[in-house]
Amino acid sequence: MxxxxxxxxxxxxxxxxxxxxxxxxxxxxxxxxxxxxxxxxxxxxxxxxxxxxxxxxxxxxxxxxxxxxxxxxxxxxxxxxxxxxxxxxxxxxxEDNRAHRVVTRKPPASGVTGVYWDGRKNKWVVQIFRNRKVHYGGYHSTIDAAAVAADELRTTLDQQAAA
Structure with a gap:
Protein backbone atom coordinates (compact mmCIF):
# COMPACT_ATOMS: atom_id res chain seq x y z
CA MET A 1 0.00 0.00 0.00
CA GLU A 95 10.04 27.73 0.35
CA ASP A 96 8.23 28.89 3.50
CA ASN A 97 9.44 25.79 5.33
CA ARG A 98 13.05 26.60 4.37
CA ALA A 99 12.56 30.17 5.61
CA HIS A 100 11.40 28.78 8.97
CA ARG A 101 14.49 26.58 9.22
CA VAL A 102 17.38 27.62 11.44
CA VAL A 103 20.21 28.95 9.25
CA THR A 104 22.88 27.96 11.73
CA ARG A 105 23.01 26.25 15.10
CA LYS A 106 25.45 28.45 17.01
CA PRO A 107 25.00 28.21 20.78
CA PRO A 108 23.59 29.78 22.81
CA ALA A 109 20.19 29.57 21.15
CA SER A 110 18.38 32.87 21.31
CA GLY A 111 14.87 31.51 21.10
CA VAL A 112 14.13 34.17 18.46
CA THR A 113 13.82 33.12 14.83
CA GLY A 114 16.66 34.54 12.79
CA VAL A 115 18.74 35.75 15.76
CA TYR A 116 22.06 34.09 16.63
CA TRP A 117 24.97 34.74 18.95
CA ASP A 118 28.31 35.63 17.33
CA GLY A 119 30.94 34.69 19.90
CA ARG A 120 33.74 36.41 17.98
CA LYS A 121 32.04 39.81 18.18
CA ASN A 122 30.10 39.10 21.39
CA LYS A 123 26.93 40.41 19.78
CA TRP A 124 23.62 39.09 18.48
CA VAL A 125 23.44 38.84 14.69
CA VAL A 126 20.27 38.83 12.59
CA GLN A 127 20.15 36.42 9.61
CA ILE A 128 16.92 35.69 7.71
CA PHE A 129 16.82 32.99 5.02
CA ARG A 130 14.56 33.84 2.06
CA ASN A 131 14.58 32.94 -1.62
CA ARG A 132 17.68 30.79 -1.16
CA LYS A 133 19.66 33.73 0.23
CA VAL A 134 20.73 34.84 3.68
CA HIS A 135 19.73 38.44 4.43
CA TYR A 136 21.69 40.14 7.20
CA GLY A 137 20.08 42.47 9.71
CA GLY A 138 23.24 43.58 11.47
CA TYR A 139 24.82 43.08 14.88
CA HIS A 140 23.10 44.08 18.12
CA SER A 141 24.18 44.33 21.75
CA THR A 142 20.90 43.06 23.20
CA ILE A 143 18.61 40.21 22.25
CA ASP A 144 15.63 42.59 22.33
CA ALA A 145 17.20 44.94 19.77
CA ALA A 146 18.08 41.97 17.57
CA ALA A 147 14.51 40.61 17.80
CA VAL A 148 13.10 43.98 16.68
CA ALA A 149 15.60 44.12 13.80
CA ALA A 150 14.67 40.56 12.75
CA ASP A 151 10.96 41.44 12.70
CA GLU A 152 11.64 44.59 10.66
CA LEU A 153 13.80 42.66 8.18
CA ARG A 154 11.13 39.97 7.78
CA THR A 155 8.48 42.65 7.18
CA THR A 156 10.67 44.36 4.55
CA LEU A 157 11.35 41.05 2.79
CA ASP A 158 7.64 40.16 2.84
CA GLN A 159 6.74 43.56 1.34
CA GLN A 160 9.37 43.15 -1.39
CA ALA A 161 8.05 39.68 -2.23
CA ALA A 162 4.46 40.99 -2.44
CA ALA A 163 5.42 43.86 -4.75
Missing amino acids: KTRELTYERLKEKIHYDPETGKFTRTWPDHNRKVGRLDKDGYLAIAIDRVKHRAGRLAWLYMTGEHPDESMHVDHINRIRDDNRWKNLRLLTP
Missing part, protein backbone atom coordinates in the same frame (compact mmCIF):
# COMPACT_ATOMS: atom_id res chain seq x y z
CA LYS A 2 1.51 3.32 -1.06
CA THR A 3 1.21 6.52 0.98
CA ARG A 4 -1.66 7.99 -1.03
CA GLU A 5 -3.50 4.66 -0.91
CA LEU A 6 -3.75 4.81 2.88
CA THR A 7 -7.32 5.83 3.58
CA TYR A 8 -8.67 7.75 6.53
CA GLU A 9 -10.73 4.71 7.51
CA ARG A 10 -7.72 2.36 7.39
CA LEU A 11 -5.64 4.81 9.43
CA LYS A 12 -8.32 4.91 12.15
CA GLU A 13 -8.51 1.11 12.13
CA LYS A 14 -4.79 0.78 12.80
CA ILE A 15 -3.84 3.65 15.11
CA HIS A 16 -5.26 6.25 17.46
CA TYR A 17 -3.90 9.82 17.52
CA ASP A 18 -4.22 12.10 20.55
CA PRO A 19 -4.09 15.71 19.24
CA GLU A 20 -3.37 17.13 22.71
CA THR A 21 -0.22 15.06 23.27
CA GLY A 22 0.69 14.21 19.67
CA LYS A 23 1.06 10.53 20.61
CA PHE A 24 0.08 7.65 18.38
CA THR A 25 -1.04 4.31 19.84
CA ARG A 26 -2.29 1.03 18.45
CA THR A 27 -6.05 0.51 18.27
CA TRP A 28 -5.82 -3.27 18.57
CA PRO A 29 -4.79 -5.63 20.19
CA ASP A 30 -2.49 -3.74 22.57
CA HIS A 31 -4.33 -0.42 22.39
CA ASN A 32 -2.08 1.55 24.76
CA ARG A 33 1.22 0.66 23.08
CA LYS A 34 2.97 3.58 21.39
CA VAL A 35 3.87 3.14 17.76
CA GLY A 36 6.62 4.54 15.58
CA ARG A 37 10.34 5.14 15.63
CA LEU A 38 12.51 8.14 14.95
CA ASP A 39 13.94 8.13 11.44
CA LYS A 40 17.46 9.28 10.53
CA ASP A 41 16.27 12.91 10.36
CA GLY A 42 14.61 12.88 13.80
CA TYR A 43 11.00 12.62 12.59
CA LEU A 44 8.64 9.99 13.98
CA ALA A 45 7.93 7.36 11.33
CA ILE A 46 5.04 4.91 11.65
CA ALA A 47 4.60 1.78 9.57
CA ILE A 48 1.05 0.96 8.52
CA ASP A 49 0.57 -2.11 6.36
CA ARG A 50 4.37 -2.30 5.98
CA VAL A 51 4.64 1.21 4.55
CA LYS A 52 6.41 3.92 6.58
CA HIS A 53 4.72 7.28 6.98
CA ARG A 54 5.87 10.42 8.75
CA ALA A 55 3.74 11.03 11.82
CA GLY A 56 3.05 14.68 10.99
CA ARG A 57 1.41 13.69 7.71
CA LEU A 58 -0.58 10.97 9.49
CA ALA A 59 -1.75 13.48 12.09
CA TRP A 60 -2.93 15.73 9.26
CA LEU A 61 -4.86 12.87 7.66
CA TYR A 62 -6.30 11.82 11.04
CA MET A 63 -7.52 15.33 11.90
CA THR A 64 -8.72 16.54 8.49
CA GLY A 65 -9.70 13.31 6.77
CA GLU A 66 -7.53 14.23 3.79
CA HIS A 67 -3.88 13.75 2.87
CA PRO A 68 -1.88 16.96 2.82
CA ASP A 69 -1.05 17.99 -0.74
CA GLU A 70 2.19 16.35 -1.87
CA SER A 71 3.65 19.75 -2.75
CA MET A 72 3.19 20.97 0.84
CA HIS A 73 5.28 20.26 3.93
CA VAL A 74 3.83 19.52 7.36
CA ASP A 75 5.89 21.89 9.50
CA HIS A 76 6.56 21.63 13.23
CA ILE A 77 6.10 25.20 14.46
CA ASN A 78 8.41 24.78 17.47
CA ARG A 79 11.02 22.97 15.30
CA ILE A 80 10.89 19.84 17.49
CA ARG A 81 10.59 17.15 14.85
CA ASP A 82 8.90 14.54 17.02
CA ASP A 83 6.38 16.96 18.61
CA ASN A 84 3.27 16.02 16.65
CA ARG A 85 0.66 17.84 18.73
CA TRP A 86 -2.03 19.19 16.42
CA LYS A 87 -1.49 22.79 17.56
CA ASN A 88 2.20 22.44 16.60
CA LEU A 89 1.56 21.40 12.98
CA ARG A 90 0.87 23.55 9.94
CA LEU A 91 1.12 23.22 6.17
CA LEU A 92 3.81 25.27 4.44
CA THR A 93 5.18 25.51 0.96
CA PRO A 94 8.73 24.16 0.66
Whole structure:
Protein backbone atom coordinates (compact mmCIF):
# COMPACT_ATOMS: atom_id res chain seq x y z
CA MET A 1 0.00 0.00 0.00
CA LYS A 2 1.51 3.32 -1.06
CA THR A 3 1.21 6.52 0.98
CA ARG A 4 -1.66 7.99 -1.03
CA GLU A 5 -3.50 4.66 -0.91
CA LEU A 6 -3.75 4.81 2.88
CA THR A 7 -7.32 5.83 3.58
CA TYR A 8 -8.67 7.75 6.53
CA GLU A 9 -10.73 4.71 7.51
CA ARG A 10 -7.72 2.36 7.39
CA LEU A 11 -5.64 4.81 9.43
CA LYS A 12 -8.32 4.91 12.15
CA GLU A 13 -8.51 1.11 12.13
CA LYS A 14 -4.79 0.78 12.80
CA ILE A 15 -3.84 3.65 15.11
CA HIS A 16 -5.26 6.25 17.46
CA TYR A 17 -3.90 9.82 17.52
CA ASP A 18 -4.22 12.10 20.55
CA PRO A 19 -4.09 15.71 19.24
CA GLU A 20 -3.37 17.13 22.71
CA THR A 21 -0.22 15.06 23.27
CA GLY A 22 0.69 14.21 19.67
CA LYS A 23 1.06 10.53 20.61
CA PHE A 24 0.08 7.65 18.38
CA THR A 25 -1.04 4.31 19.84
CA ARG A 26 -2.29 1.03 18.45
CA THR A 27 -6.05 0.51 18.27
CA TRP A 28 -5.82 -3.27 18.57
CA PRO A 29 -4.79 -5.63 20.19
CA ASP A 30 -2.49 -3.74 22.57
CA HIS A 31 -4.33 -0.42 22.39
CA ASN A 32 -2.08 1.55 24.76
CA ARG A 33 1.22 0.66 23.08
CA LYS A 34 2.97 3.58 21.39
CA VAL A 35 3.87 3.14 17.76
CA GLY A 36 6.62 4.54 15.58
CA ARG A 37 10.34 5.14 15.63
CA LEU A 38 12.51 8.14 14.95
CA ASP A 39 13.94 8.13 11.44
CA LYS A 40 17.46 9.28 10.53
CA ASP A 41 16.27 12.91 10.36
CA GLY A 42 14.61 12.88 13.80
CA TYR A 43 11.00 12.62 12.59
CA LEU A 44 8.64 9.99 13.98
CA ALA A 45 7.93 7.36 11.33
CA ILE A 46 5.04 4.91 11.65
CA ALA A 47 4.60 1.78 9.57
CA ILE A 48 1.05 0.96 8.52
CA ASP A 49 0.57 -2.11 6.36
CA ARG A 50 4.37 -2.30 5.98
CA VAL A 51 4.64 1.21 4.55
CA LYS A 52 6.41 3.92 6.58
CA HIS A 53 4.72 7.28 6.98
CA ARG A 54 5.87 10.42 8.75
CA ALA A 55 3.74 11.03 11.82
CA GLY A 56 3.05 14.68 10.99
CA ARG A 57 1.41 13.69 7.71
CA LEU A 58 -0.58 10.97 9.49
CA ALA A 59 -1.75 13.48 12.09
CA TRP A 60 -2.93 15.73 9.26
CA LEU A 61 -4.86 12.87 7.66
CA TYR A 62 -6.30 11.82 11.04
CA MET A 63 -7.52 15.33 11.90
CA THR A 64 -8.72 16.54 8.49
CA GLY A 65 -9.70 13.31 6.77
CA GLU A 66 -7.53 14.23 3.79
CA HIS A 67 -3.88 13.75 2.87
CA PRO A 68 -1.88 16.96 2.82
CA ASP A 69 -1.05 17.99 -0.74
CA GLU A 70 2.19 16.35 -1.87
CA SER A 71 3.65 19.75 -2.75
CA MET A 72 3.19 20.97 0.84
CA HIS A 73 5.28 20.26 3.93
CA VAL A 74 3.83 19.52 7.36
CA ASP A 75 5.89 21.89 9.50
CA HIS A 76 6.56 21.63 13.23
CA ILE A 77 6.10 25.20 14.46
CA ASN A 78 8.41 24.78 17.47
CA ARG A 79 11.02 22.97 15.30
CA ILE A 80 10.89 19.84 17.49
CA ARG A 81 10.59 17.15 14.85
CA ASP A 82 8.90 14.54 17.02
CA ASP A 83 6.38 16.96 18.61
CA ASN A 84 3.27 16.02 16.65
CA ARG A 85 0.66 17.84 18.73
CA TRP A 86 -2.03 19.19 16.42
CA LYS A 87 -1.49 22.79 17.56
CA ASN A 88 2.20 22.44 16.60
CA LEU A 89 1.56 21.40 12.98
CA ARG A 90 0.87 23.55 9.94
CA LEU A 91 1.12 23.22 6.17
CA LEU A 92 3.81 25.27 4.44
CA THR A 93 5.18 25.51 0.96
CA PRO A 94 8.73 24.16 0.66
CA GLU A 95 10.04 27.73 0.35
CA ASP A 96 8.23 28.89 3.50
CA ASN A 97 9.44 25.79 5.33
CA ARG A 98 13.05 26.60 4.37
CA ALA A 99 12.56 30.17 5.61
CA HIS A 100 11.40 28.78 8.97
CA ARG A 101 14.49 26.58 9.22
CA VAL A 102 17.38 27.62 11.44
CA VAL A 103 20.21 28.95 9.25
CA THR A 104 22.88 27.96 11.73
CA ARG A 105 23.01 26.25 15.10
CA LYS A 106 25.45 28.45 17.01
CA PRO A 107 25.00 28.21 20.78
CA PRO A 108 23.59 29.78 22.81
CA ALA A 109 20.19 29.57 21.15
CA SER A 110 18.38 32.87 21.31
CA GLY A 111 14.87 31.51 21.10
CA VAL A 112 14.13 34.17 18.46
CA THR A 113 13.82 33.12 14.83
CA GLY A 114 16.66 34.54 12.79
CA VAL A 115 18.74 35.75 15.76
CA TYR A 116 22.06 34.09 16.63
CA TRP A 117 24.97 34.74 18.95
CA ASP A 118 28.31 35.63 17.33
CA GLY A 119 30.94 34.69 19.90
CA ARG A 120 33.74 36.41 17.98
CA LYS A 121 32.04 39.81 18.18
CA ASN A 122 30.10 39.10 21.39
CA LYS A 123 26.93 40.41 19.78
CA TRP A 124 23.62 39.09 18.48
CA VAL A 125 23.44 38.84 14.69
CA VAL A 126 20.27 38.83 12.59
CA GLN A 127 20.15 36.42 9.61
CA ILE A 128 16.92 35.69 7.71
CA PHE A 129 16.82 32.99 5.02
CA ARG A 130 14.56 33.84 2.06
CA ASN A 131 14.58 32.94 -1.62
CA ARG A 132 17.68 30.79 -1.16
CA LYS A 133 19.66 33.73 0.23
CA VAL A 134 20.73 34.84 3.68
CA HIS A 135 19.73 38.44 4.43
CA TYR A 136 21.69 40.14 7.20
CA GLY A 137 20.08 42.47 9.71
CA GLY A 138 23.24 43.58 11.47
CA TYR A 139 24.82 43.08 14.88
CA HIS A 140 23.10 44.08 18.12
CA SER A 141 24.18 44.33 21.75
CA THR A 142 20.90 43.06 23.20
CA ILE A 143 18.61 40.21 22.25
CA ASP A 144 15.63 42.59 22.33
CA ALA A 145 17.20 44.94 19.77
CA ALA A 146 18.08 41.97 17.57
CA ALA A 147 14.51 40.61 17.80
CA VAL A 148 13.10 43.98 16.68
CA ALA A 149 15.60 44.12 13.80
CA ALA A 150 14.67 40.56 12.75
CA ASP A 151 10.96 41.44 12.70
CA GLU A 152 11.64 44.59 10.66
CA LEU A 153 13.80 42.66 8.18
CA ARG A 154 11.13 39.97 7.78
CA THR A 155 8.48 42.65 7.18
CA THR A 156 10.67 44.36 4.55
CA LEU A 157 11.35 41.05 2.79
CA ASP A 158 7.64 40.16 2.84
CA GLN A 159 6.74 43.56 1.34
CA GLN A 160 9.37 43.15 -1.39
CA ALA A 161 8.05 39.68 -2.23
CA ALA A 162 4.46 40.99 -2.44
CA ALA A 163 5.42 43.86 -4.75
